[in-house]
Amino acid sequence: MEKSRILIVEDDPFLKKLYADLLAVESYTIETAVEGEEALRKIKEGGWDLILLDIVLPKLDGFQIIQRLQSDPPSKQNKKIVFLTNLERETDVQQAKKLGIEYLIKSDLTPENFLKHIRTFLEPKQSFPS
Secondary structure (H helix, E strand, O other), X not given: OOXXXXXXXXXXXXXXXXXXXXXXXXXXEXXXXXXHHHHHHHHHHOOOOEEEEOOOOOOOOHHHHHHHHHHOOOOOOOOOEEEEEOOOOXXXXXXXXXXXXXXXXXXXXXXXXXXXXXHHHHOOOOOOOO
16 A cells, blocks of 8 residues: 655744654655745645645745645645644634635644544545435
8 A cells, every 4th residue: 555645844843853753653655844935836746645734934824825726726636735733813723714724733732643633634535325
């Protein structure tokens, strides 16, 4: 079975390494980006099973990245994008929902909880006959 490809977009070096290390132990294929323009380029390449996207980033923030992707989608589809952020303001949560992006708060996640969420995001969606 092919390993899931995950892009971690995180400018905090400690958190980027923590997430990458946790996911590498689970045998996922990991790439990282540390600022918005680099992230946008990698996301536009497409083919990601999961993108963990920080909102507060240098150059382009996560909201701007999503807006650009919506107006100019990648040629190769990405399966899932999730905001992974410390922002907990209701306006940010509402903006994420408006953009159709799920939202995880970094400070709420233990390593075990983080991996549990990742596995859930990567599970194939069940379809049932009607």
